[in-house]
Amino acid sequence: MSDEGAFEALRTQLRAAATTFAGGADALEGILLGIVDDVDRAVGEPLEIFPVCRHSPASAVAMARRLRQKQPKVVYLELCEDMAPLLTELRNCRLPVAVQAFASDVEGFPAEWSPLSVVAPITEASAEYQAIAYALDTPGVELVLVDRSADHVFQWQTPATPSVEEDAPPPEEEATLHGDAVGVEIGDLRPRFAELEEHLLRHGRVRHWSEWWHQYVEVPLGDGDHDTYRQVMFLIGSLFRRLAPGDPHRVRVDEDRERHMWTRMREHLAATGADPKDCLYICGAFHAASRVEEFGLHGTGDFEIGPPSASKWQYGLIPSSHAAIEAQFGLAAGSVSIAAAEWAKNVKRTRVRPFRLVGQAGGSKRKKPATLAVPEPASTPSDRLTGFLQRPPALDRVDEAELLGWSVEIVRAARRNGYLASTADSIAVFETSILLAGMRDRAKPTPYDFQDAAITCIEKDVVPGRRDVRRLVEIMLGGDRIGQVGYDALPPLARDVHDRLAPLNLRLDQRGVRRALLDIASQPELEQCSDVLWMLRYLMPPGAARPIMGERRLGERPIQESWDLALGTHQRALIELGYEGVSIEQVLEQRLRRAAYSPQATAAKVLEAVEDATLYLRSHRLAGELGARALAVLETERTVDGAPEVLRRVRRLLAYYRTNEAALPQWIESFVKTGYAHYCTLLPTAFTDEDADVNQVAAMLGFLFSMESLALSLGCDRTQLELAVAQSHPEEPSKVAVLWAAQVQLGNLSRTELRTRCDQLLDNPLAVPAYPRYLNGFMHALGPVPGLADFVVAAVSNAFGRLPDAVLLPWLPRLITTLGSGGGELAPLLIREAGRLFPGRLAALDEWVPPWQAQPAPATKLETRRRAGARGATLLTTHPATCNAVANLLGCDEPWETARPAVSGAALTGRHPDTAAALEALLASS
Structure with missing residues (x-):
């Protein structure tokens, strides 16, 4: 323990200063003297407390120096206690990296927090890395993590607290390496009192907190001795703590963390019998000067640590960077890079030998025995604060x-x-x-x-x-160093991906884009690489695996492909896939099943999962299971919002199964049968529902008409469709046009009657403004009734010729939008039909008469017979031999004269008009 009068001189000075500036003893005196009490209490603790600030070169240098002097046998570190097993994997990484705890199966927390992720970044210029390297590479030294577990990080948050404690990182690639994880790190030392920080920045003539810390703490403490360093850090931590705003939740979390750490240390000391003099407790300066009852070896509090939740946590290492750390913890841009440069300068200037894990990238490959200094004898702490605070800044000469x-x-x-x-x-x-x-x-x-x-x-x-x-x-000054997790530290899934892509002969662990060329036709073994790449494209963020040439469709086999791969850049995403399974096939199957069984899943989404299971996994078992789920979801739907997507996917799956399978799967037959009855039931309501647009109604009819033959073969009744169309009475013009098209398809309305109705609309001045909406409906009707393509071309042509500009011009954008949304199906039909109807050359356009306008009036039956008889008389007189042969075949043996062929032929034609017509038809066919 410290002497009673160790800081008495400082107390006297602060009491006098409070009296002078505040006019008497008040809260200021209590704060100032309380800070000195906190320092005195922390300095006198038998278990040595080493306060640090995150990514502080001064803390790292002081830590390396103290470890070599004290040679502690037990190192207590403020870090999540469940992350301890991963620290040995730091040997296989290039710093900076982050230790991550990840949970996708969340139980006991709000669903919107999923997935849960906690990261603890580690850089080489940090005190915690010096402690980890010393403990792992020094025989007989035990490293104990004493902070709350990752599960308790979220347990101690309020339900309204978001799952990310800091502001969202900027969009730069390097700044998003941590994703949406919650950052935990020792040494969170920054004033929580906004007015205090503003005051320090203004009087320090600096722009941000990182610059103030560098100028007024880093530089003065760079050459300070151990006692001075500790007391100054205790002082700053106590000051910021006492001036922090009284947020009850945050205060409770801070105090619970301190209770947790002291409880764990006392438990460990009791279990192992370690001597506190051989131990070192490393924590943030904010927590070092704690006032909780559990503080110290002789604490009186009895803190009970609750059990973890039922969430399943996975642990691993992910790459980090200086920019990601700055974004995670709200530091100024470039401050971590400047700290790294300052660390290198301090190491060179002070000649302190830092600790580095043996075998780590950039370090030695062969393990050497640690050479430590002789431990210093224990000395009584003395007041170093008074001299430090009164000493003027050193006037260093400009380098x-x-x-x-x-x-x-x-x-x-x-x-x-x-x-x-x-x-x-x-x-x-x-x-x-x-x-x-x-x-x-x-x-x-x-x-x-x-x-x-x-x-x-x-x-x-x-x-x-x-x-x-x-x-x-x-x-x-050092750049934004980006860490890398080595192959041996990757989860099994990531290692499996690298092994399966080894035939590409690419350095996929390096950052940047790598171009992969796959000639599958000449090297069939590369098809397995293609399968892996397509699954990675599905599972990983955009840019990780991007196809340049080649595509994957149902029923097609790849021949040649070209890819841009950036797996090293997106290493975090690949590692997090390893938390979900041991292979990418397992993860993909879990993702598809999760999407299909989601409470918000629709029939279209489930069919998409079926298609992906067939396309990427080629799994009939999974496709059948998900197909049965799609059938169950379709039966419960009461809207037609997903009808267009359902139609497209069912058509693709049917085409695939019909060309690649001997028989259709049972699930798709049941889906077609159920879908036929389902959409017949919803059709009358959809025609009158204002929320259902014309595209959805047309998609329903497309399903009914295109699947009709298969549905009828499975036992469906066509009468159900006819009744549904008969019960439909839409009022919206576009839906009316779709209904007319359906009636034409069913044979209840002829083309002539449909054309007449359109002409009546154009002749009616009140209906002309709504005519483009009818045309919009006819355009959508091409999906279920593609045979109306010629009629739609004629209707659009009439619209351009007869509609006034005030109606025509506002409709053109809608026409373009309709063709754009359904361009894959509608535009080819219209273009092909227009090419057949319109003249192929510009010169013929002036004399061209539209076929829908050049149709003559229908002739009566008598006029038809007379025309046929006249043509027959001409043929009889022109070819008498042929006429005699036909007459013999017909049994006409009466003689006839050819001197007056016109009269004889006319007489014969008059007597046998049917024969003349038959003769004309026979000659025409020959």
């Missing part, structure tokens, strides 16, 4: 060589990215950096001063390329 190198390098990078930068700009950046540092009361320019100077002197007002100067400075 001209470093600043000059930065200035030259940023101009070189700017020129490569299209800026018109020169040597003069290098001089300007150098001098402006020094000027800005002086204006901000800094002894030497910081990376943030240099960044502002570069933007001012180089960027001007135009960004010629895709990177601005701010981004170029970040890249120059």
